[in-house]
Structure formats: C-alpha cells, structure tokens
Amino acid sequence: MFMPGQEPQLSKEEIRAGEIEAQQTVNTAIVAGVLLYLSPFAVDFVKKFL
Known part of the structure; x- marks a missing residue:
C-alpha cells in the first residue's frame, strides 16, 4: 500500500x-x-449614504 512505485496511475x-x-x-x-x-470600504460607503 505504501511502497514506492505502487501508486495508481491517473x-x-x-x-x-x-x-x-x-x-x-x-x-x-x-x-x-x-x-x-x-x-x-464598502461598509463605510454605505454608512455615508444612510
């Protein structure tokens, strides 16, 4: 299972x-x-409009 060279080929x-x-x-x-x-910056921008 963990032996080198035994990895499955994709x-x-x-x-x-x-x-x-x-x-x-x-x-x-x-x-x-x-x-x-x-x-x-978006939150500050929205706060300025409200």
Missing part, C-alpha cells in the same frame, strides 16, 4: 479534472481575498 482526464479544480480553488481564494480587503 488518466489524462483525471489529471485535467484535478487541474481545473485546483484553478477554481485558487481563483475563489483570490476573489475572496479581494472582497475581504474591500469590504470595510
């Missing part, structure tokens, strides 16, 4: 699916970081 489709999932995860993390950075 198909090209499985590798591509993993790459797509990883890219979506990175994009989501970047968008979340930007939104968290901008959220205090």
Whole structure:
C-alpha cells in the first residue's frame, strides 16, 4: 500500500479534472481575498449614504 512505485496511475482526464479544480480553488481564494480587503470600504460607503 505504501511502497514506492505502487501508486495508481491517473488518466489524462483525471489529471485535467484535478487541474481545473485546483484553478477554481485558487481563483475563489483570490476573489475572496479581494472582497475581504474591500469590504470595510464598502461598509463605510454605505454608512455615508444612510
């Protein structure tokens, strides 16, 4: 089970699916970081209007 060289080989489709999932995860993390950075400014902007 844990012997070197005994890892199961992934198909090209499985590798591509993993790459797509990883890219979506990175994009989501970047968008979340930007939104968290901008959220205090958005709250201040809304408070000025009310």
